Amino acid sequence: MARQLIQACLLMFAAVFVVSCGGESKTVEAPAEQSVRSHAAVEVRWEDDWKRAFDRAATEDKPVLVNFYADWCVWCKQLETVTFRDQKVAAMLAEKVVPLNIDIDGDVADLVRDHRVQAPPPILVFSQRGEEIGRIPGYLPPSSFLSVVEKFLRGGPVRLG
Numbered sequence: 001m002a003r004q005l006i007q008a009c010l011l012m013f014a015a016v017f018v019v020s021c022g023g024e025s026k027t028v029e030a031p032a033e034q035s036v037r038s039h040a041a042v043e044v045r046w047e048d049d050w051k052r053a054f055d056r057a058a059t060e061d062k063p064v065l066v067n068f069y070a071d072w073c074v075w076c077k078q079l080e081t082v083t084f085r086d087q088k089v090a091a092m093l094a095e096k097v098v099p100l101n102i103d104i105d106g107d108v109a110d111l112v113r114d115h116r117v118q119a120p121p122p123i124l125v126f127s128q129r130g131e132e133i134g135r136i137p138g139y140l141p142p143s144s145f146l147s148v149v150e151k152f153l154r155g156g157p158v159r160l161g
């Protein structure tokens with residue numbers, strides 16, 4: 001009886017984990033490559049207001065990287081705890097873009113609709129004028145995330161999936 005209960009719980013947990021977020025990983029790396037390479041502090045100043053982020057982008061002459069997230073999203077938590085905490089990713093976020101967090105469960109229905117956000121966690125990169133220059137549809141581990149965003153910033157073609 002206890003064994004059946006444990007198996008049922010594990011199956012339910014697996015089902016919830018699989019469908020918990022709409023975004024999916026397009027690139028899978030070896031577990032060692034997904035780990036945080038360093039916990040050295042890199043100051044990343046995330047904005048939480050659309051207008052303020054684009055004003056800052058104009059002042060700093062940088063593009064805007066938008067993380068559309070939800071507190072309930074498993075892949076969003078992976079981005080936050082693995083990818084964004086990677087030292088190289090954090091340095092790129094701090095130096096090359098204005099990072100912006102948008103909680104899709106907030107008062108942002110127009111932004112979600114206008115930018116075709118179907119489920120978290122898409123990452124969108126915009127020029128200072130608000131033109132989309134790149135989109136990551138779901139979670140990517142640190143090295144893949146860094147590679148894709150750097151290609152967006154150079155204006156090179158990027159193929160995901």
